Amino acid sequence: xxxxxxxxxxxxxxxxxxxxTKDFDELNINPNLIDKVTxxxxxxxxxxxxxxxxxxxxxxxxxxxxQVGLPNxxxxxxxxxxxxxxxxxxxxxxxxxxxxxxxxxxREAADAFNQxxxxxxxxxxxxxxxxxxxxxxxxxxxxxxxLAEDGINQPKFDTQEEIYTRLINDLEEANKIYAGxxxxxxxxxxxxxxxxxxxxxxxxxxxxxxxxxxxxxTFDSYNxxxxxxxxxTEYPIFTSNADAALVTITGIAPYSYAWAxxxxxxxxxxxSSFFVDMLNDMNDPRRPxxxxxxxxxxxxxxxxxxxxxIPSAHSGDESQFDYSPSTPNGNLMIYDQIGTPIKxxxxxxxxxxxxxxxxxxxIGNQDLAKECYERGVTAxxxxxxxxxxxxxxxxxxxxxxxxxLERVLDQKYLALFFNDYQQWYEYxxxxxxxxxxxxxxxxxxxxxxxFMYHSDVQRxxxxxxxxxxxxxxxxxxxxxxxxxx
Numbered sequence: 001x002x003x004x005x006x007x008x009x010x011x012x013x014x015x016x017x018x019x020x021t022k023d024f025d026e027l028n029i030n031p032n033l034i035d036k037v038t039x040x041x042x043x044x045x046x047x048x049x050x051x052x053x054x055x056x057x058x059x060x061x062x063x064x065x066x067q068v069g070l071p072n073x074x075x076x077x078x079x080x081x082x083x084x085x086x087x088x089x090x091x092x093x094x095x096x097x098x099x100x101x102x103x104x105x106x107r108e109a110a111d112a113f114n115q116x117x118x119x120x121x122x123x124x125x126x127x128x129x130x131x132x133x134x135x136x137x138x139x140x141x142x143x144x145x146x147l148a149e150d151g152i153n154q155p156k157f158d159t160q161e162e163i164y165t166r167l168i169n170d171l172e173e174a175n176k177i178y179a180g181x182x183x184x185x186x187x188x189x190x191x192x193x194x195x196x197x198x199x200x201x202x203x204x205x206x207x208x209x210x211x212x213x214x215x216x217x218t219f220d221s222y223n224x225x226x227x228x229x230x231x232x233t234e235y236p237i238f239t240s241n242a243d244a245a246l247v248t249i250t251g252i253a254p255y256s257y258a259w260a261x262x263x264x265x266x267x268x269x270x271x272s273s274f275f276v277d278m279l280n281d282m283n284d285p286r287r288p289x290x291x292x293x294x295x296x297x298x299x300x301x302x303x304x305x306x307x308x309x310i311p312s313a314h315s316g317d318e319s320q321f322d323y324s325p326s327t328p329n330g331n332l333m334i335y336d337q338i339g340t341p342i343k344x345x346x347x348x349x350x351x352x353x354x355x356x357x358x359x360x361x362x363i364g365n366q367d368l369a370k371e372c373y374e375r376g377v378t379a380x381x382x383x384x385x386x387x388x389x390x391x392x393x394x395x396x397x398x399x400x401x402x403x404x405l406e407r408v409l410d411q412k413y414l415a416l417f418f419n420d421y422q423q424w425y426e427y428x429x430x431x432x433x434x435x436x437x438x439x440x441x442x443x444x445x446x447x448x449x450x451f452m453y454h455s456d457v458q459r460x461x462x463x464x465x466x467x468x469x470x471x472x473x474x475x476x477x478x479x480x481x482x483x484x485x
């Protein structure tokens with residue numbers, strides 16, 4: 001019962017001082033609650049909660065910092081001008097710890113009910129959530145986090161290297177559990193209790209984490225990636241969009257769309273010239289799915305002029321543009337008719353193919369890199385349109401494989417559209433795509449590398465906060481996380 005009580009606490013309080021007496025706990029026990037939570041009952045709330053929140057954050061944050069879409073009007077400041085606040089990461093911190101609490105409960109329940117597959121699912125989801133958390137902040141409380149009920153109210157900060165070691169080891173263990181006996185029987189919004197697909201998600205996440213750390217020597221990342229790719233019997237991974245971790249949302253309660261109203265998604269937002277022009281250069285079929293056409297007034301009536309965005313971090317107000325720019329296509333994320341399914345991305349099949357392509361380039365295998373690149377692009381396009389890629393798509397010089405890492409990562413950037421913060425992380429790891437810079441960007445036009453720690457941590461966990469800051473150098477936006485160095 002105490003565990004159920006703690007789920008209801010805010011994520012910040014889970015990491016700060018919590019003092020409850022035995023009598024207080026007894027007074028707050030709800031006799032209508034079941035005594036034990038089953039592991040399967042925690043899968044869908046965690047999947048839906050994370051995918052819904054990070055779909056919103058992809059729009060609110062990643063679109064701007066990665067110059068996909070911009071607020072319009074936006075005369076000054078804004079994330080697309082690298083205007084970060086000390087509290088910019090608070091919601092991410094709270095959300096990740098809230099659902100990491102759910103994952104911990106899932107693992108404990110799986111062990112209590114002797115349902116090992118759910119122990120594996122918990123490890124997979126922990127890697128997904130924990131990866132976002134540490135990639136956003138760097139060193140964070142992890143091994144001692146969420147243990148207030150065990151008397152740990154001021155958890156230490158684990159290094160990012162330690163966190164990645166834990167996540168990767170847990171994914172390896174989970175892969176073996178999925179291969180064994182046992183099944184799933186709860187409510188599973190993501191894979192409908194198909195543990196084979198959960199295993200593929202698990203191992204695809206393992207590839208993501210290994211590539212993310214490839215600039216460091218700790219995991220011998222490229223060799224381990226090659227070992228996984230060379231043994232898909234032991235390490236099954238995504239092989240099609242049908243395997244991908246795409247959460248289908250119908251808008252029907254309790255699985256509402258991320259936006260309550262269509263206008264909250266489409267109004268006061270314009271697509272960025274950088275993003276639109278990249279798609280225009282390739283005559284890309286994703287354009288009508290992602291955005292509307294721009295228009296210009298002709299003889300008192302709006303006339304479509306094709307796909308056209310507004311410049312990143314521009315100076316002045318919108319009156320300088322003699323056209324109405326392309327805006328988000330509302331049907332991509334919120335339909336007028338409730339019940340029409342949309343997709344929220346946790347991890348795509350396309351990402352796996354781009355990981356393969358980058359690894360092939362690393363070992364100098366151009367032919368294999370080309371094959372993986374083209375499969376990745378095809379998957380990224382058909383993920384959204386459900387159809388086929390134009391037969392002449394790769395005849396376009398701007399879309400054709402040219403043997404460079406930049407070409408692979410430019411297309412990976414497009415493939416990571418609406419995928420939480422992955423575009424931001426990959427830019428920090430690689431420097432691609434080459435984003436526009438203007439004199440109106442803050443921080444001398446240098447991309448922020450992390451969020452600052454939650455504003456309550458310094459107050460309630462001062463000693464461990466200070467130790468973490470002393471170790472990383474400074475709690476600011478430009479302190480690079482471990483894998484970025």
